[in-house]
Amino acid sequence: MSIKKELVQYAKHCSSSGLTSGTSGNLSVREGQVMYITPSALPYDQMEEEDILEVDLQSGEVVNGTRxxxxxxxxxxxxxxxxxxxxxxxxxxxxYATIFACAHKTIPPVHYMIADIGREIPVASYATYGSEQLANNTVETLKDNKGVLLANHGLVAVGDDLKDAYRRAEVIEEVAQLAYGSYTLDSVNPLTSEDLDDALEGFKTYISG
Ligand SMILES: [Zn+2]
Structure with missing residues (x-):
């Protein structure tokens, strides 16, 4: 399947699964020195392959696409x-992920599924949406993690391919729901460091296998 086709398909998944609503959120795939990215302000259910933009990673210029x-x-x-x-x-x-982001609260490892992302989901400091400051804050906080929250904004998930990144966006939302529920029951029981090590080890095999 072409990258553009795959992006449109996953963008529609995001919308139908409730991960995004309206025109919020965006997806991209890197190929060499360019990235393919979804357009601004276009509802996912109206998105077509020709709406996907190709952007140069060095200059930030659009090299292909009209939107x-x-x-x-x-x-x-x-x-x-x-x-x-x-x-x-x-x-x-x-x-739920955005509730934690608005509360400036790291998502704790209340479920072993978090090992798909890291030991916890940290929160990058707030900066205006679309700004280079937000881009810098996100990179600094992400480090080796596979996902991060953006203060008062939302989440970012990364992967080896679109399927990976999409699954992780779902996992972050799922663990956020479970952590939120645990806080509501006033009984948050994060995994121990050893249990997390085991889960992280298991996920290496699970992902590659
Ligand atoms: Zn956003």
């Missing part, structure tokens, strides 16, 4: 430039 690229293009670009192994990024404002 305006996603407002978070700098964030996607900075993440790719900093991490050569990342091939795809999914950004959403899914509700």
């Amino acid at each position: 305006k690229p996603s407002s978070e293009t700098p964030m996607h670009r900075f993440i790719y430039r900093k991490n050569s192994d990342i091939k795809s990024i999914v950004h959403t404002h899914s509700t």
Whole structure:
């Protein structure tokens, strides 16, 4: 399947699964020195392959496409430039993850599924949406994690391909729901460091296998 076709398909998944609503959120895939990214302000159910933009990773210029690229293009670009192994990024404002982001609260490891992302989901400091400052804050906080929250904004998930990044966006939202529920029951029981080590080890095999 072509990259553009895959992006449109996953963009529609984001919308139908409730990970995004309206025109919020954006997705991209890196190929060599360019990235393919969803356009700004176009509802996912109306998106077609020709709406996907091709952006140069060095200059940030649109090299192919007629629409305006996603407002978070700098964030996607900075993440790719900093991490050569990342091939795809999914950004959403899914509700429970965004509640933690608004509360400036790290999502704790209340479920072993978090090992798909890291030991916890940290929160990058607030900066205006679309700004280079937000792009920098995101890169700094992401480090080797596969996902991060953006204060008062949403989440970012990364992966070796679009399927990976999309699954992680779902996992972050799921663990956020479970952590939210645990806080509501006033009984948050994070995994121990050893249990997390085991889960992280298991996920290496699970992902590659
Ligand atoms: Zn956003």
